[in-house]
Amino acid sequence: METITNTSFSNLPFLRHVDLSKNKISHIDPGSLAYRPRSLLYINLSFNNLEELDVSNFMLDFYFYRLDFSNNQISKLTNKNGWNGFNIDDRNGGGRIVLMNNKFTHFPNVSKIGFAGEYSVKRLAYTYIVNMRNNNWTCDCYVWNEYLNYMLVGFQYHPGSENFYRIPCSNPPELRNYFVTDFQKNETNKLQHLLICNLTLIDNCPYRCYCFYQPSKNRTVIDCSGLALKEERSYLFRATKLNVSNNFITTISPIIYEVQILNLIDFRLNSLNTLGNEVRLKSPCSLLFSHLTISCSCELNWLPIWLERQKLPYCMFNRIVCISNNKDVSSMSPSEFCIQDNTTKHIFTGIVITSFLVIIITTIIFHHYKYEIYLLWRSNKLLKSSRKVHSETKYDIYISFDEENEMARQWIVGVLLRFLEGKGYKVLLPCRDFSFGGIREEEMRSSIWKCSSWIILQSQNYLHSTYGENEWKIIWNIYKTNLKTKNIIINYDVIKSDSISLRNFRAFIKLGYALDFCNIDKNLLNDVRKRLGPPASRYTTGLKNSKLRYKHMEKFDIFVPEKNNV
Numbered sequence: 313m314e315t316i317t318n319t320s321f322s323n324l325p326f327l328r329h330v331d332l333s334k335n336k337i338s339h340i341d342p343g344s345l346a347y348r349p350r351s352l353l354y355i356n357l358s359f360n361n362l363e364e365l366d367v368s369n370f371m372l373d374f375y376f377y378r379l380d381f382s383n384n385q386i387s388k389l390t391n392k393n394g395w396n397g398f399n400i401d402d403r404n405g406g407g408r409i410v411l412m413n414n415k416f417t418h419f420p421n422v423s424k425i426g427f428a429g430e431y432s433v434k435r436l437a438y439t440y441i442v443n444m445r446n447n448n449w450t451c452d453c454y455v456w457n458e459y460l461n462y463m464l465v466g467f468q469y470h471p472g473s474e475n476f477y478r479i480p481c482s483n484p485p486e487l488r489n490y491f492v493t494d495f496q497k498n499e500t501n502k503l504q505h506l507l508i509c510n511l512t513l514i515d516n517c518p519y520r521c522y523c524f525y526q527p528s529k530n531r532t533v534i535d536c537s538g539l540a541l542k543e544e545r546s547y548l549f550r551a552t553k554l555n556v557s558n559n560f561i562t563t564i565s566p567i568i569y570e571v572q573i574l575n576l577i578d579f580r581l582n583s584l585n586t587l588g589n590e591v592r593l594k595s596p597c598s599l600l601f602s603h604l605t606i607s608c609s610c611e612l613n614w615l616p617i618w619l620e621r622q623k624l625p626y627c628m629f630n631r632i633v634c635i636s637n638n639k640d641v642s643s644m645s646p647s648e649f650c651i652q653d654n655t656t657k658h659i660f661t662g663i664v665i666t667s668f669l670v671i672i673i674t675t676i677i678f679h680h681y682k683y684e685i686y687l688l689w690r691s692n693k694l695l696k697s698s699r700k701v702h703s704e705t706k707y708d709i710y711i712s713f714d715e716e717n718e719m720a721r722q723w724i725v726g727v728l729l730r731f732l733e734g735k736g737y738k739v740l741l742p743c744r745d746f747s748f749g750g751i752r753e754e755e756m757r758s759s760i761w762k763c764s765s766w767i768i769l770q771s772q773n774y775l776h777s778t779y780g781e782n783e784w785k786i787i788w789n790i791y792k793t794n795l796k797t798k799n800i801i802i803n804y805d806v807i808k809s810d811s812i813s814l815r816n817f818r819a820f821i822k823l824g825y826a827l828d829f830c831n832i833d834k835n836l837l838n839d840v841r842k843r844l845g846p847p848a849s850r851y852t853t854g855l856k857n858s859k860l861r862y863k864h865m866e867k868f869d870i871f872v873p874e875k876n877n878v
Contacts, residue, residue: 314361316340321352331356333380342366342393346373358382358410365411367391367425371398371436376407382443387415391425397432406439416447417483422459437462443476451481451490453509456527461497497528504528557581557600566590576600585635592618597627606641608634613646683819686792693795706762708737708847712787713769713804714777715743720769720804728767731837737847742779752779760786765798765844770826772805775814788816800843801826802836 313332318341321327328351337360345355346368354377362384368391370379398405427433437459463477479492487506495504508524511532517523521536531552538558553576554568561582568577569590578600586606591599596619606612615632619642622629632641639648678685709732713720721743732739740763746755756779760766766787774780791799801820806828809821820826827839 313337314339316344318342318344320344326351328352329354332360333357334359336361338362340366340369342368345369345379353377356380358384360384362386363415364388364390366393367395368393370409371395371405371426371440372407373405375405378408378410380410382410382412382414384413385415386411387417389420389425395426397426397429398435408441408443410443411447412443413446416444417450418452419449419454419460421454427459433459434462441476445476445479447479448482449479449492450483451487451492451495451507452484453507453525453527455492455495456497456504456507460492552576554578564588564591569593574598587612587615587632589614595627596622596630597624599630601630601632604630604632605635606632608636608641608644608649610650612641613649615641615649616644616646683816684823687819687823687825690795705764705848706738707740707759708732708764709739709844710760710763710766710787711739711741711769712766712780712783714771714774714780716777717771717773720771724769728837728840732840735841735847737844753782756783757786761790764796764848765800766791767840768799768801769804770801770807770817770821772807774804775812775817781814784814784817798843798845800840802829802840803827804829806830 313335314337316332316337316339321330321344330352331354333356337357340357340362343366345352352372352374356378358380359382362381363386365381365386365388367389370381372379422433422436427436442463477493481487481490481492490503495501495507497504505526505528507528508526511517511523511525513519515523518534518536520539521534523532523534525532534551535555536559537555551571552573554574555578557578557580559582561579561584563586564579564584566588568574570593574594575598577594577598580600580602584601584604584606587604589611592614619630619632621627633639634641634644634649711724711728713724715721724741725744729739729741740759742752742756742759746752746759760783768774768784768787775784787799791797799820801817803821803826807821809818812818812821827836827843829836
């Protein structure tokens with residue numbers, strides 16, 4: 313047999329003894345055992361598979377001898393039909409209920425299964441004998457309910473049933489040697505204070521704090537001490553004492569002082585550095601700071617008067633000191649607080665003015681030397697990065713100079729160009745490599761973009777020549793945005809920086825980044841080569857091709873010296 317319905321016994325009006333033990337019954341419909349004509353005296357449903365028991369199947373409105381639900385899997389009591397307690401006018405009902413050897417762990421809250429009023433709870437405790445032994449009972453705050461209190465009194469009406477109420481505690485481990493009867497409610501029983509329920513985050517216990525409910529004192533305890541908290545928790549409107557000592561609390565919410573029943577707050581060993589005006593809502597006798605160092609201001613000139621109240625008998629002493637003068641607040645006058653405040657204002661004003669002047673001076677310096685600053689930053693940046701040629705680059709070097717300067721042109725073609733191409737660099741020389749009859753500006757712009765380095769021969773009229781200034785502007789725009797490019801300026805006429813109008817060009821001369829053509833140590837070409845670095849391998853050309861190109865240039869009356877005299 314597996315199920316009992318509310319019609320299973322309806323055709324048996326004179327049934328008095330039912331033994332359905334050692335079956336596989338796992339379900340009983342609510343009200344199945346409370347059928348008319350109230351003839352049942354003994355019902356044995358032990359050793360079955362019941363997991364829950366409805367209150368309507370053991371709160372019968374007639375007297376019975378024994379209802380045996382022992383040795384099942386029952387872990388909870390239900391009230392599916394909404395049974396709402398005993399009728400005061402109907403005093404029938406009562407008997408023994410056996411719930412031994414089941415899966416109960418926590419004592420049920422009888423008010424949730426229909427025993428809402430005091431009469432129903434007393435009637436349950438006095439007229440029914442419930443044997444709940446041999447379950448793994450947890451002795452916590454639920455033990456301390458009205459039913460168990462009345463039950464411990466009710467066994468006096470049932471001689472010989474005392475052993476039914478010696479229910480041992482299985483948990484927590486600290487209470488395993490105790491019985492439920494040890495926790496009776498009375499003023500002298502200190503064991504009753506051991507019945508608590510731990511609270512978790514689900515019960516709104518703060519993270520990492522230890523919380524428990526203690527019904528014997530009608531209080532909830534929240535212990536957050538020693539957890540390195542940085543703010544206090546202002547939700548304990550039912551608390552009478554609050555201990556948040558030994559944390560890192562820096563500010564206190566005003567709400568905490570509005571809890572009227574909170575008569576002791578322990579803020580010792582925290583990081584408080586100020587007190588709000590709301591602290592006056594509490595007496596200094598109810599606040600424990602011990603030694604507190606704060607920043608004093610005019611707004612706190614009420615502190616000395618407030619601290620006078622802690623001179624009362626049995627009042628804890630708090631020593632509050634100003635951080636600015638290391639003086640005890642209780643010995644200061646109200647005017648001394650404002651002196652500290654004015655000093656702070658002067659210091660703050662000085663800091664603001666100094667910061668403003670620093671910003672203005674920095675802006676002026678940056679505006680005047682922005683190109684020099686950029687070149688210094690770029691130079692430092694290149695020391696920390698490796699140089700790679702862009703995939704679209706076709707030439708190693710682009711040479712820009714005043715093509716109307718005959719001497720400069722002869723040196724570039726006869727010396728510099730021969731040297732560079734002899735070392736394997738692929739050089740783009742506008743007067744040689746640009747197509748005849750082409751649009752010079754367009755070809756110049758596209759060619760400069762295809763080079764990884766530029767050599768500028770700075771002569772007296774370079775920036776005023778036909779193409780010099782335009783070439784420089786294009787070169788600078790690429791140079792300032794591409795850290796992989798190199799810009800080498802040779803000061804051909806040894807021009808001073810003051811005589812150069814373009815600020816970005818002048819910055820190279822001023823910082824000494826340009827090479828002087830005077831060639832005192834006769835090492836100019838090697839210096840150029842060092843700054844260029846090795847040529848890209850895909851551009852390496854033989855010296856034979858270079859000679860052919862020089863011969864080609866001689867057809868255009870460009871003088872090519874036979875030896876390098878530089």
